[in-house]
Amino acid sequence: MQRIENLMKAKAIELLENGTVNRVLGWTAGDFYYDNTPAIFNSKEEIEKSFVYNSFCGANLSKYLVKERKNEGKILVFLKPCDTYSFNQLVKEHRVNKDNIYIVGIECQGHLSIEAIKAKGIDGVVGLEENGEEVTVKSIYGDKTVVRGEVMLEKCLSCKSKKHVAYDELIIVNEMPEADSMKRFSKVAELEAMTADERFAFWKSELSKCIRCNACRNVCPACTCTKCVFDNPESGVDAKANADKFEEKLFHIIRSFHVTGRCTDCGECSRVCPQNIPLHLINRKYIKDINEFYGEYQAGADTESKAPLTAFTTSDIEPGSNLKEGK
Amino acid sequence: MLKIELNKLNDLFAKISSSTDLILPVTVAGETNFAKYEDGAEVNLSVQTVKSAKDSFFPQAEDLMKFKTEGKKIDIIDVREKVESFVLFGVRACDYRSFEILDRVFLVDPIDTYYKAKREKGVIVTLACSRPEESCFCSAFGIDATNPLGDVTTYIADGFLYWNANTDKGNALTDAVKDLFAQADSNDEAKIDEQKKNTKEILSKLPYANVDLSGFTPDKLNELFNDAKWEELSEACLGCGSCTFVCPTCQCYDIKDFKTNDGVKRFRCWDSCMYADFTKMAHGNSRNFQLQRFRQRFMHKLVYYPSNNEGIYSCVGCGRCVKKCPISMNIAKVIKTIGGKNND
Numbered sequence: 040m041q042r043i044e045n046l047m048k049a050k051a052i053e054l055l056e057n058g059t060v061n062r063v064l065g066w067t068a069g070d071f072y073y074d075n076t077p078a079i080f081n082s083k084e085e086i087e088k089s090f091v092y093n094s095f096c097g098a099n100l101s102k103y104l105v106k107e108r109k110n111e112g113k114i115l116v117f118l119k120p121c122d123t124y125s126f127n128q129l130v131k132e133h134r135v136n137k138d139n140i141y142i143v144g145i146e147c148q149g150h151l152s153i154e155a156i157k158a159k160g161i162d163g164v165v166g167l168e169e170n171g172e173e174v175t176v177k178s179i180y181g182d183k184t185v186v187r188g189e190v191m192l193e194k195c196l197s198c199k200s201k202k203h204v205a206y207d208e209l210i211i212v213n214e215m216p217e218a219d220s221m222k223r224f225s226k227v228a229e230l231e232a233m234t235a236d237e238r239f240a241f242w243k244s245e246l247s248k249c250i251r252c253n254a255c256r257n258v259c260p261a262c263t264c265t266k267c268v269f270d271n272p273e274s275g276v277d278a279k280a281n282a283d284k285f286e287e288k289l290f291h292i293i294r295s296f297h298v299t300g301r302c303t304d305c306g307e308c309s310r311v312c313p314q315n316i317p318l319h320l321i322n323r324k325y326i327k328d329i330n331e332f333y334g335e336y337q338a339g340a341d342t343e344s345k346a347p348l349t350a351f352t353t354s355d356i357e358p359g360s361n362l363k364e365g366k
Numbered sequence: 367m368l369k370i371e372l373n374k375l376n377d378l379f380a381k382i383s384s385s386t387d388l389i390l391p392v393t394v395a396g397e398t399n400f401a402k403y404e405d406g407a408e409v410n411l412s413v414q415t416v417k418s419a420k421d422s423f424f425p426q427a428e429d430l431m432k433f434k435t436e437g438k439k440i441d442i443i444d445v446r447e448k449v450e451s452f453v454l455f456g457v458r459a460c461d462y463r464s465f466e467i468l469d470r471v472f473l474v475d476p477i478d479t480y481y482k483a484k485r486e487k488g489v490i491v492t493l494a495c496s497r498p499e500e501s502c503f504c505s506a507f508g509i510d511a512t513n514p515l516g517d518v519t520t521y522i523a524d525g526f527l528y529w530n531a532n533t534d535k536g537n538a539l540t541d542a543v544k545d546l547f548a549q550a551d552s553n554d555e556a557k558i559d560e561q562k563k564n565t566k567e568i569l570s571k572l573p574y575a576n577v578d579l580s581g582f583t584p585d586k587l588n589e590l591f592n593d594a595k596w597e598e599l600s601e602a603c604l605g606c607g608s609c610t611f612v613c614p615t616c617q618c619y620d621i622k623d624f625k626t627n628d629g630v631k632r633f634r635c636w637d638s639c640m641y642a643d644f645t646k647m648a649h650g651n652s653r654n655f656q657l658q659r660f661r662q663r664f665m666h667k668l669v670y671y672p673s674n675n676e677g678i679y680s681c682v683g684c685g686r687c688v689k690k691c692p693i694s695m696n697i698a699k700v701i702k703t704i705g706g707k708n709n710d
């Protein structure tokens with residue numbers, strides 16, 4: 040990890056100094072090792088002071104490029120494999136200006152989740168040390184060692200691809216583990232196997248936790264509307280809170296439908312949810328359905344292809360025919 | 367002081383909830399939040415709740431009134447139901463202090479009668495902390511996590527819950543449940559004192575325990591407002607409402623009208639200064655950039671509120687925003703960056 044970080048820093052400084060870019064989008068170190076924050080660096084000094092790349096850089100930087108579009112000059116951005124899918128999708132939707140972006144694709148061995156570490160009963164975490172497959176958690180209540188694979192972010196445990204689908208150059212030192220994109224759908228299949236009542240009960244108990252903080256929406260690279268319907272008093276569905284016990288389902292159904300076919304399954308929505316609602320399962324259900332109804336499709340894999348839901352062909356499945364088959 | 371074995375707590379909860387609503391930390395689908403006690407509820411007293419305890423007095427959404435229209439006639443209908451007394455159990459010292467902060471907003475002229483009614487009927491049972499998290503920094507605000515106030519104070523030590531009533535309301539509740547308890551003796555008190563001592567030791571060493579707030583004084587308002595550091599601090603902020611909605615002291619709300627079949631329902635719901643439409647008025651918006659919205663949240667807590675309230679900050683250091691911000695930006699980092707000379 041340290042080696043990758045050093046290479047990234049050197050690359051950032053090189054590109055700043057030779058004038059290829061005028062700013063760098065990466066992560067800045069926090070106070071506990073696990074609390075890094077996305078940040079823009081403008082100089083060598085800033086990079087040397089606080090640039091960081093460790094196993095807590097799960098945040099997808101692609102969406103910040105939408106805001107950066109308004110600024111002058113070229114920006115360097117470090118993207119993990121999954122982040123490049125979001126990038127491509129943003130290019131496809133004309134939300135970012137590709138010509139003003141320099142992408143360095145970076146090695147990713149999977150990122151870790153502090154929530155998963157805490158769920159193991161480890162609290163008072165004030166630092167971590169990474170040692171290959173082992174992570175030593177420094178805690179005010181005594182240090183503990185855990186296996187990386189057990190405390191990874193959900194999105195990394197079910198990584199769809201270790202291939203960068205957009206980049207100007209790559210920084211990869213160690214081999215990255217193979218990804219199995221089908222593994223993502225096992226929990227969806229479990230939900231499909233439930234009865235409608237069981238499934239309703241599952242979603243009711245999960246979604247009822249929602250506090251409508253909008254973190255899922257605001258982090259989502261597919262949610263780039265200037266004014267979301269839920270913020271627009273003219274829309275008739277604007278709301279800041281759930282008026283009754285299960286009104287939040289409306290928000291989630293509308294939002295997930297709106298990103299269907301555009302959601303790359305980047306997993307950010309689930310990562311940021313303060314109530315740990317498994318939002319990825321909603322999106323993955325739609326992805327699985329699209330795959331089954333229209334043939335395999337991965338949003339963000341490229342910048343040109345037509346998406347199944349926005350391109351009509353005569354061989355398209357008849358609406359409702361799946362219901363007749365009782366699926 | 368009274369005591370009850372931890373494995374008999376469900377009897378206590380059942381007894382309290384047989385006559386009044388009992389609100390306490392309950393785990394649903396893996397997350398713990400304050401909720402009504404029901405038979406079989408998974409009560410969890412060992413973790414900090416995701417949302418704070420303020421919902422009991424200031425719920426996330428609340429109906430205010432209804433308007434019924436018939437031709438040109440409008441009837442205003444009071445939708446307030448009589449508030450019954452209830453018990454709020456398991457409140458930590460930080461959340462308890464937050465009620466005092468909210469009181470200074472809702473109970474001053476013009477008094478918020480919706481809030482007041484609930485505040486008067488709530489019996490607060492606090493729980494002392496014995497295992498603070500790294501994100502806690504209540505001590506920076508002079509809060510003693512080992513000795514919370516409230517109508518009743520409880521401590522958990524060595525397989526028992528200890529119970530000490532502090533007020534008339536607390537005594538009345540104690541009378542109703544007394545037969546489940548045994549009398550604690552001086553050995554027990556020694557155990558609690560020992561625990562307090564150990565906890566205080568941990569509290570004083572927490573990473574954010576000694577953040578220096580001395581830079582936040584009302585006379586430096588302009589200087590702080592114009593600090594160049596807000597730009598880098600706010601740069602990555604998503605403008606979500608996570609920090610405001612998990613915060614025990616955030617108090618802003620929106621009032622909205624909802625059209626029903628025969629009229630209009632007026633309700634209020636939590637709002638967030640981090641949201642783009644927060645200060646939207648007829649003429650436009652006075653805060654057009656996330657930097658301005660972000661700055662507002664912290665200036666309010668650390669400068670504006672204290673200047674109207676004898677220097678009391680409206681942050682209690684509960685650390686919820688530290689834990690929940692999707693991009694790991696929070697009030698502790700803000701304080702460290704612009705708060706005072708002694709922050710490294």
Ligand code: SF4
Nearest residue numbers: 259302304305306308
């Ligand atoms: S819906 Fe979730 S998984 Fe899909 S693109 Fe948005 S944040 Fe990523």
Ligand code: SF4
Nearest residue numbers: 249250252253255312
């Ligand atoms: S992030 Fe979670 S709690 Fe917040 S609005 Fe989304 S689902 Fe609800």
Ligand code: SF4
Nearest residue numbers: 613681682684685687
């Ligand atoms: S600002 Fe953060 S630490 Fe302070 S009271 Fe609110 S949630 Fe707690």
Ligand code: SF4
Nearest residue numbers: 603604606608609691
């Ligand atoms: S500080 Fe964090 S939690 Fe608060 S609005 Fe910004 S991104 Fe959301």
